[in-house]
Amino acid sequence: xxxxxxxxxxxxxxxxxxxxxxxxxxxxxxxxxxxxxxxxxxxxxxxxxxxxxxxxxxxxxxxxxxxxxxxxxxxxxxxxxxxxxxxxxxxxxxxxxxxxxxxxxxxxxxxxxxxxxxxxxxxxxxxxxxxxxxxxxxxxxxxxxxxxxxxxxxxxxxxxxxxxxxxxxxxxxxxxxxxxxxxxxxxxxxxxxxx
Amino acid sequence: xxxxxxxxxxxxxxxxxxxxxxxxxxxxxxxxxxxxxxxxxxxxxxxxxxxxxxxxxxxxxxxxxxxxxxxxxxxxxxxxxxxxxxxxxxxxxxxxxxxxxxxxxxxxxxxxxxxxxxxxxxxxxxxxxxxxxxxxxxxxxxxxxxxxxxxxxxxxxxxxxxxxxxxxxxxxxxxxxxxxxxxxxxxxxxxxxxxxxxxxxxxxxxxxxxxxxxxxxxxxxxxxxxxxxxxxxxxxxxxxxxxxxxxxxxxxxxxxxxxxxxxxxxxxxxxxxxxxxxxxxxxxxxxxxxxxxxxxxxxxxxxxxxxxxxxxxxxxxxxxxxxxxx
Numbered sequence: 001x002x003x004x005x006x007x008x009x010x011x012x013x014x015x016x017x018x019x020x021x022x023x024x025x026x027x028x029x030x031x032x033x034x035x036x037x038x039x040x041x042x043x044x045x046x047x048x049x050x051x052x053x054x055x056x057x058x059x060x061x062x063x064x065x066x067x068x069x070x071x072x073x074x075x076x077x078x079x080x081x082x083x084x085x086x087x088x089x090x091x092x093x094x095x096x097x098x099x100x101x102x103x104x105x106x107x108x109x110x111x112x113x114x115x116x117x118x119x120x121x122x123x124x125x126x127x128x129x130x131x132x133x134x135x136x137x138x139x140x141x142x143x144x145x146x147x148x149x150x151x152x153x154x155x156x157x158x159x160x161x162x163x164x165x166x167x168x169x170x171x172x173x174x175x176x177x178x179x180x181x182x183x184x185x186x187x188x189x190x191x192x193x194x195x
Numbered sequence: 196x197x198x199x200x201x202x203x204x205x206x207x208x209x210x211x212x213x214x215x216x217x218x219x220x221x222x223x224x225x226x227x228x229x230x231x232x233x234x235x236x237x238x239x240x241x242x243x244x245x246x247x248x249x250x251x252x253x254x255x256x257x258x259x260x261x262x263x264x265x266x267x268x269x270x271x272x273x274x275x276x277x278x279x280x281x282x283x284x285x286x287x288x289x290x291x292x293x294x295x296x297x298x299x300x301x302x303x304x305x306x307x308x309x310x311x312x313x314x315x316x317x318x319x320x321x322x323x324x325x326x327x328x329x330x331x332x333x334x335x336x337x338x339x340x341x342x343x344x345x346x347x348x349x350x351x352x353x354x355x356x357x358x359x360x361x362x363x364x365x366x367x368x369x370x371x372x373x374x375x376x377x378x379x380x381x382x383x384x385x386x387x388x389x390x391x392x393x394x395x396x397x398x399x400x401x402x403x404x405x406x407x408x409x410x411x412x413x414x415x416x417x418x419x420x421x422x423x424x425x426x427x428x429x430x431x432x433x434x435x436x437x438x439x440x441x442x443x444x445x446x447x448x449x450x451x452x453x454x455x456x457x458x459x460x461x462x463x464x465x466x467x468x469x470x471x472x473x474x475x476x477x478x479x480x481x482x483x484x485x486x487x488x489x490x491x492x493x494x495x496x497x498x499x500x501x502x503x504x505x506x507x508x509x510x511x512x513x514x515x516x517x518x519x520x521x
Contacts, residue, residue, distance in 0.1 A: 014200075080235060100228045100232070100304060102246075105203075105248055164299065167429065168299045
């Protein structure tokens with residue numbers, strides 16, 4: 001009898017039903033209009049324009065998936081508490097903290113990391129080098145990714161807007177004054193390239 | 196992080212049924228910026244067996260005006276509220292509060308409901324690997340009473356014996372000052388009745404109840420509101436004290452006032468004494484000063500947090516003056 005109960009576990013949420021009819025009723029009521037259940041724990045996501053279908057464990061963060069499993073080691077993790085901004089990635093156009101996002105919740109998302117920004121030859125990279133907007137360089141990928149997301153939204157940001165957008169990134173070498181200069185330079189180059 | 200089960204809920208009913216099945220052993224995850232930090236540090240004696248992701252529920256992220264009333268979906272992220280023209284023009288205290296919360300990244304991830312339901316930041320409670328088994332974890336005592344209590348309550352404690360951890364939300368005082376209502380999957384509550392101090396709990400929500408909508412009534416004619424926050428850093432910081440005020444003027448006299456402080460007590464602290472002071476008066480520096488003094492008249496600061504009384508007094512004064520543009 002117990003074995004039978006197992007057979008009627010809901011494929012969406014695992015709820016155990018006693019009969020096929022009850023399972024049908026449960027699926028219809030709780031998961032109506034939801035399509036077929038995906039294979040357990042697999043997600044499809046786009047990282048730097050490449051598509052991946054990966055099986056992930058629920059306790060993997062997006063950072064762990066991309067840095068440790070996909071091997072894109074440009075993104076750095078520092079605080080692992082969502083306080084420093086060094087692990088920033090662009091997810092669906094927004095700069096978010098990849099240490100505070102579960103990989104399993106990123107199905108269907110378009111993700112951009114610092115590698116993708118460099119591969120595109122974004123003027124930010126050169127501007128950061130020209131203006132020495134780094135010392136030890138550990139926080140730099142986080143800053144570059146956050147700045148890229150800002151430039152996507154505001155192609156010509158003012159200094160205040162840049163400072164506001166970068167307010168979530170910490171740099172213990174205190175290179176802060178250089179960042180608005182570098183971002184303004186990149187914005188200028190992008191403007192010139194458009195003309 | 197340890198292992199756990201992960202469910203995506205696709206409707207409110209599905210989330211409620213999943214939470215009902217797991218009870219206290221499951222947690223809701225939306226923005227995740229508070230919950231994942233707690234789980235990584237394993238601060239609680241019990242680890243959640245399952246997470247119920249509610250980000251997958253469609254149609255819970257919106258800001259709309261409905262007959263003058265502002266309705267905000269539970270999954271609306273703070274940056275959207277901070278940048279919304281509607282909120283900024285009619286309910287400035289809420290927009291300012293959302294704008295001063297945490298950092299830009301976290302405002303893009305964290306939801307309004309999550310900001311209300313977030314857990315306390317007491318450094319004994321949050322210490323890694325459940326190092327201090329305090330009252331809020333059904334343990335023996337509050338370690339802040341004899342320990343370092345520089346960021347703890349100045350209005351006494353709660354949970355029999357006295358947990359002194361303050362409520363850290365920035366949007367909570369704004370919503371209480373604006374007389375908001377919080378709609379959950381089962382009922383509609385006044386924002387001021389939403390908070391409760393119990394072990395491993397900061398709200399009155401049942402284990403299988405989720406917040407679905409925030410409703411802020413239309414401000415009466417002549418109403419202005421303001422929010423001020425004092426924190427050690429401009430960004431990525433929790434408040435030492437914050438204060439929201441809503442003032443309705445008739446002519447130059449105050450016809451209604453609601454002032455709420457937070458991070459000073461175990462739940463958001465409505466400064467009723469300060470409201471009494473300003474009622475019926477025309478607002479100037481002296482009246483605001485007096486209101487500030489009245490707001491902290493019942494303060495019982497601890498050994499290390501007397502400075503918070505002065506900050507609370509000043510913030511009440513300044514937020515009242517900010518309402519009248521001074």
